Amino acid sequence: MLDKQFDPAATEPRLYEGWERSGAFACDPASAAAPFTIMIPPPNVTGSLHIGHALTFTLQDTLIRWRRMQGRDALWQPGTDHAGIATQMVVERLLASQGQDRRGMGREAFLQHVWEWKAQSGGTITRQLRRLGASLDWPRERFTMDEGLSAAVRKVFVTLHGQGLLYRDRRLVNWDPVFQTAISDLEVESREVKGNLWHLRYPVEGEPGRFLVVATTRPETMLGDTAVAVHPEDERYRDLVGRHVVLPLVGRRIPIVADTYSDPEKGTGAVKITPAHDFNDFEVGRRHGLPMPSILDAEGRISLAEIGSDVSQHDRAFLEALAGADRFDARKRIVARLEELELLEKVEPHTHQVPHGDRSGVPIEPRLTVQWYVNAEKLAAPAIRAVETGQTVFVPKQWENTFFSWLRDIQPWCVSRQLWWGHQIPAWYGPGLEENGFREVFVAETEEEARALLAAKYGEDFAKTYEFERDPDVLDTWFSSALWPFSTLGWPEKTPEVARYYPGDVLVTGFDIIFFWVARMMMMGIHFMGEVPFRHVYIHGLVRDERGQKMSKSKGNVMDPLELIADYGADALRFTICSLAGPGRDVKLGRKRVEDNRAFVTKVWNAARFLEMNGIAADADFDPRQARTPLARWILDAANRAVAEATASLEIYRFDEYAQGAQRFTWNTYCDWFLEFAKPVLNGRDGAEKAEVRGVAQHVFGTILRLLHPVMPYVTEELWHRFGYGAECTLIRAAWPAPAEVHDADAAREELDWVVRLIGEVRGARSEMNVPPSVTVPLLLQGASPRTLARAEAWIEAIRRLGRATEVRALDGAPPRGVAQVVVGEATVMLPLAEVIDLGAERARLAKERAKADAEARKIEQKLGNADFVARAPEEVVEENRERLEAARAEMARLDAALARVAG
RNA sequence: GGGCACUUAGCUCAGAGGUAGAGCGCCUGUCUUACACACAGGUGGUCGGCGGUUCGAUCCCGUCAGUGCCCACCA
Numbered sequence: 001m002l003d004k005q006f007d008p009a010a011t012e013p014r015l016y017e018g019w020e021r022s023g024a025f026a027c028d029p030a031s032a033a034a035p036f037t038i039m040i041p042p043p044n045v046t047g048s049l050h051i052g053h054a055l056t057f058t059l060q061d062t063l064i065r066w067r068r069m070q071g072r073d074a075l076w077q078p079g080t081d082h083a084g085i086a087t088q089m090v091v092e093r094l095l096a097s098q099g100q101d102r103r104g105m106g107r108e109a110f111l112q113h114v115w116e117w118k119a120q121s122g123g124t125i126t127r128q129l130r131r132l133g134a135s136l137d138w139p140r141e142r143f144t145m146d147e148g149l150s151a152a153v154r155k156v157f158v159t160l161h162g163q164g165l166l167y168r169d170r171r172l173v174n175w176d177p178v179f180q181t182a183i184s185d186l187e188v189e190s191r192e193v194k195g196n197l198w199h200l201r202y203p204v205e206g207e208p209g210r211f212l213v214v215a216t217t218r219p220e221t222m223l224g225d226t227a228v229a230v231h232p233e234d235e236r237y238r239d240l241v242g243r244h245v246v247l248p249l250v251g252r253r254i255p256i257v258a259d260t261y262s263d264p265e266k267g268t269g270a271v272k273i274t275p276a277h278d279f280n281d282f283e284v285g286r287r288h289g290l291p292m293p294s295i296l297d298a299e300g301r302i303s304l305a306e307i308g309s310d311v312s313q314h315d316r317a318f319l320e321a322l323a324g325a326d327r328f329d330a331r332k333r334i335v336a337r338l339e340e341l342e343l344l345e346k347v348e349p350h351t352h353q354v355p356h357g358d359r360s361g362v363p364i365e366p367r368l369t370v371q372w373y374v375n376a377e378k379l380a381a382p383a384i385r386a387v388e389t390g391q392t393v394f395v396p397k398q399w400e401n402t403f404f405s406w407l408r409d410i411q412p413w414c415v416s417r418q419l420w421w422g423h424q425i426p427a428w429y430g431p432g433l434e435e436n437g438f439r440e441v442f443v444a445e446t447e448e449e450a451r452a453l454l455a456a457k458y459g460e461d462f463a464k465t466y467e468f469e470r471d472p473d474v475l476d477t478w479f480s481s482a483l484w485p486f487s488t489l490g491w492p493e494k495t496p497e498v499a500r501y502y503p504g505d506v507l508v509t510g511f512d513i514i515f516f517w518v519a520r521m522m523m524m525g526i527h528f529m530g531e532v533p534f535r536h537v538y539i540h541g542l543v544r545d546e547r548g549q550k551m552s553k554s555k556g557n558v559m560d561p562l563e564l565i566a567d568y569g570a571d572a573l574r575f576t577i578c579s580l581a582g583p584g585r586d587v588k589l590g591r592k593r594v595e596d597n598r599a600f601v602t603k604v605w606n607a608a609r610f611l612e613m614n615g616i617a618a619d620a621d622f623d624p625r626q627a628r629t630p631l632a633r634w635i636l637d638a639a640n641r642a643v644a645e646a647t648a649s650l651e652i653y654r655f656d657e658y659a660q661g662a663q664r665f666t667w668n669t670y671c672d673w674f675l676e677f678a679k680p681v682l683n684g685r686d687g688a689e690k691a692e693v694r695g696v697a698q699h700v701f702g703t704i705l706r707l708l709h710p711v712m713p714y715v716t717e718e719l720w721h722r723f724g725y726g727a728e729c730t731l732i733r734a735a736w737p738a739p740a741e742v743h744d745a746d747a748a749r750e751e752l753d754w755v756v757r758l759i760g761e762v763r764g765a766r767s768e769m770n771v772p773p774s775v776t777v778p779l780l781l782q783g784a785s786p787r788t789l790a791r792a793e794a795w796i797e798a799i800r801r802l803g804r805a806t807e808v809r810a811l812d813g814a815p816p817r818g819v820a821q822v823v824v825g826e827a828t829v830m831l832p833l834a835e836v837i838d839l840g841a842e843r844a845r846l847a848k849e850r851a852k853a854d855a856e857a858r859k860i861e862q863k864l865g866n867a868d869f870v871a872r873a874p875e876e877v878v879e880e881n882r883e884r885l886e887a888a889r890a891e892m893a894r895l896d897a898a899l900a901r902v903a904g
Numbered sequence: 905g906g907g908c909a910c911u912u913a914g915c916u917c918a919g920a921g922g923u924a925g926a927g928c929g930c931c932u933g934u935c936u937u938a939c940a941c942a943c944a945g946g947u948g949g950u951c952g953g954c955g956g957u958u959c960g961a962u963c964c965c966g967u968c969a970g971u972g973c974c975c976a977c978c979a
Contacts, residue, residue: 005941190976197979215979267979280977354978363978398908402974405907409975511974546916548972579927580916584909586972588916596928599941610938656918660926675938760945766933767945773934801936802944856923863922868959877922877960884923 002612002722006605008569012714016130018729019717025135027075029496036072037504038064039485039534040136041517045080045143046087046121049128051543051551052510054561055587058577058711059540059655060508061134065710066650067505068135069736075501077488078136080125082118082145084477085179085359088421091117107420107472114421128562133570133713135732142488144480145423152487153423153480154445156528161427161443165375166415168438172282173414175367177300177327178360181418182371184476185411186515188364190353198335199268199345202228202245205253212237212245212256213345215267217352218277219338220331223250223307223319224295227273229284232258234269248343249334250307251314257288276306276368292368300327300365327365370438372416372425372473379523380407386522392532395653396584399511399539406515413520415476422474429469430454441471482520485533502529506536506653514539538653540581546590564594571712572598578711579659600663601715604708607671608719611701614682614694618702618724622695624740629689631681632696633748635674638665639700640739646707647736655711662707670700673756680797698723703737754788754825755795761822762803762829768845769820769837776804777831780811780819783894784827821846821898828894843902850895857888 019025027035038060043053060076068074091114092102102110122143129136142149160166173182198219201211212228225247230237241258261284262271275285275292285292293306302325318337322330338344355364384407386392387400394400416425428450430440444450447468455463480487485504489497503525507518518537525533544550545557552558564573576597580587611617624636642665649657674697681693702725705716709731720731742748762779779799781792792799792808799805811830818834820842860881863869870878 002938004939190978193978195978199979217978261977263977263979269979271979278978280979283977350979352978353976396909401908405975514974542973548916582917585917590916592928593916595941599939602941603939606939606942608938613938660918664926671938672943676943763944764946768932770933773936773944804936859923863960866959869922870959872959873922881922 002605002609004609006569006601006715006718008571008601008714009566011718012133012565012570013131015714015717015729016133019135019732020130020138022729024729024732025076025137026139027137027501028073029500031073033071033073035075035500036064036067037075037077037501038506038508039077039488039504040079041507041509041513042079042081042142042144042481042484043125044083044086045118045125046083046090048124049132049561051559051561051589053125053129054132054564054573055540055543055577055581056508056510057129057132057134058574059538059581061132061713062574062578062655062658062710063506063508063650063653064135065713065732066736068732069706069709069734071735075140076134076136077140077142077501078126078129078138079142079484079488080122080144081477081481082143082422084417084419084422084474085181085183087114087118088419089179089359091421102420110420131562131565131570133574135713140488144477144484148490148493149480149483149487150423151445152483152491153475154426155492156479156483156524157426157475158443158445159528160374165378167373167375168370168441169373169412170368170370170436170438172276172279172366172368173371174355174357174364175298175369176357176360176362177298177365178357178362179419180298182367182369182414182416183357183364184414184478187358188355189358191356192351193354193363194349194351195354197267197348197350199347200248200272200338201343201345202248202272203343204240205244205246211343211345212240212270213268214270214272215348216272217350218274218331219334220302220327221274221277221295222247222272222334223302224274224276224293225254225272226252226275226285226290226292227254227288228256228270229259229262229273230256230270231260231262231264234262234264236264237270248338248341249315249318255288255290257284259284259287277366279366282366282368294368296327296365296367298367301325302327302330371414372427372475373412374415374479376410376413376523379527380410380519382526383407383519383522386526386532392522392535392537394537394539396539398584399514399537402511402514403519407519413476415479416471416473417476418472419474422477423480425471425473425475426450427471428454429471431458431466478516478520481517482524483528485521485525486529491528502533503531504534506538507534508538508540510542511539512542536653539584541584541586543587543589546588546592548586548588559589559591564591568594568598569601569714571601571714575600575659575663575712578655579663581655583654600667601712603667603671604704604712604715604719607666607675607701607704608723610675611697611723614697616694616698618726619695619698622699624696624699624742627692627696627743629692630748630751631674631677632692633742633745634752635670635696635700636740636742637745637749638669638674639703639737640742640745642669643703643707643737643739650710659711662704662711666704666708670704673752674700676802677752677755677798680801684797699740705731706734706737709734751791754791755798758792758824758829759799759803761824762799762805762831765820765822765831765845766804769833769841771804771820771833771836773804775833775836776800776806777833779803779805779808780815780830780832781808782811782815782828782830784810788825788827815901819901821901823849823891823894823898826890828898839902843899846895846899846902850892850899853888853891853895857885857892860885860888 064074064076174188176183195217197215197217199213199215201213204210204212214228228245240256244253244255247254261280273281273284275282275290276294295307297303302322304323322333357364426445427441427443430442432440434440442450442453451463486502489501491498521533549557572594576594627633627636645661646658678693678697681690705720709716717731720726721728789810796808799808815830816832819830820833820837822829863881
């Protein structure tokens, strides 16, 4: 016996273990079936499952389970990401709480700690993925810092370097003063900051009392100014071009240059140029051959190292006191000092966008350093073409615009990070200098190979004793993530997996990593594999709370998927997510929604209990083609259509349509109508009809279990076994339902439609008249055709039960006094309710029905009265309207007759 | 500043050039032997404004307004 309710907490983990143990998740490289591949977007190894994960992984699992049931050789590749900065940050914080710091312990000891942390907490997210029901091929799990994946990283680095697509350059980078590392453009986010615009007076050389006023939001950078730029056509400053100002505090003599970068509309029209601390200024500096002194160190503190060996530093005491000051502190002190010197013209409040490190949350500092860059422009071109030509298609399509807009204006990708946790750059420094003044470098996959290169240049003897210094930097985490679609399959080895599972079928992810990850996988995939990494990119929205607010810790509206699973079961959460996942829409998730959908899980469970109570179990011998009763043919036909719609929806990633459609069929069609129609038959005499209804009940229930399995795997799997459709944990590999051949489905549909309409009308009238269900009455048919009477006869038991009727028969003689009446097709159905109903209310009800029909008729009359419509609209549309008009008029006539009968 | 999306019932959202829909909420009945996490019925919308195309526009085009998001030189 099934328990009164499904118990997810007890059942789900048991089933998951069963699946995993039986190898149900495993792909089969030797299979003859067509592969279907999804690469998991690898979560941070030390992370834990949040609601956004629940969304993306539910969708992926739904696809994988569905394709697996379709007989595809499904691979959902699992794995985790080392997440350089994020992980290093976590471990550093942990160490700090123990009074330790990484610099104190050194690189090796620190990395030891990170690996320990990974060993300790790295299993969390994979455990949680299991709890969600994610059917990943676990034995294939990879980690971005596995030996294999690291080999792929080295191979790619060396290859790109050899191709000239990866190189060192000295230019401004986005420097994060907290983590003290370069970060890429993507790791920078603009935040609106309320600051000031300080107007500073720079004394014009040789003209005492004359000042050139510059406006700046960053007065502290003035120490590094090496020019002032004005627009070449700006009349106000024309005479100053070519002359100099004397930089206050520092005393440096700096030129006034003409450059179109200067915008006469902005500020004062004269802009100070600090090439080492501003991206635009850097370009101006390059154009004018300006010196580029850095005045801030790695931590964003004032450094005088490059400031003034060649200048007078006429405010030497102030500057020396300033050395080592934090940039924001320095800002205050410099402003105060300039004010003292009457060099501060004015201060205006100014709100502007300031780039911040996305992890550290502090303003980034442009900093002049040597870093490794990837020539992204070269790699981007084929990636753009692949999407233009449809080799990879985004769903929804509009995300392609986003993809294009970024790639078409892509900047060199800074891939080196001054961190310890990550793939250390495979480059070793030699004794010499290169032409550009950079240290001589040997790039190779191993130190031996690098040494061989060194030997080739300097001789064996030298190479034998030379102490190599390896580049201490590591690579951007996204460098290894970009290789994920093939590195996980064993590349650069020529494995069967690489041949079989690359390219993947679909990448499922959020729009927030289109640039970080999708675009880079496209670039690397095409470059190294010669083919796009995936055919489709399905982009889903964000999970928000029920009011549409972004979830955040500070708002306190964060939902924990594991808590929801604990409270309502994984099936309920998964179903909720799927049914809300419309294309291009955020998922607005509330606890109530999950609770509501738990009711659906329960509904399926209860349908099963009903079958069980009637002794109905799986019966493989039932043949839908032999079905002859209208009820069986009708539900088989409805199931066929439900399956076809579900399949079509999943094919176009309409998870919402799939989930809602499957739910509608299960609940409204199978439970509310089919099972109700089945009850009288099941309670009746044994015989062919009863046997067929029993057969079709189990058959369609089996279809429902399969239909729902991708989205609610647990409850369906449990019932699959309990009802004998298959052995334990085998639904996961059962075949996706195929349409059954149904004998004359149209006739069955037409017949059942009539029964449903009749019962619906009768229920509606009774309910509106407030007739209690305990009162049962005969249904008297007036004007019914012989066919209708025959149908009424055939369905008498269902009509009695669901329509609260005692009998159904043709009206003979005059209608009784005090009837409620409804019109169903050609017939008027009378319910003699003289004792119970209020005639006035019945009149009002009929009048309302009549008004509806009347309005409908008028609308169509007007349309048909329009000569243009009749002449120009397609004939079938005109004909359809004529038919509808006729039907509306006929209904009105019947309602008029009904009204006449109850006229007071 | 550039771009994308959205605006349909109280709420969350489907929708098709030709009869406006679902779930939730609300109201009314019902503990009808699978299910009150249920059953039955009902209320509720000039489909954001204004133009245009069309026999016909909620749908296509233009425009305006509002909302959200992404990108973009910290004067």
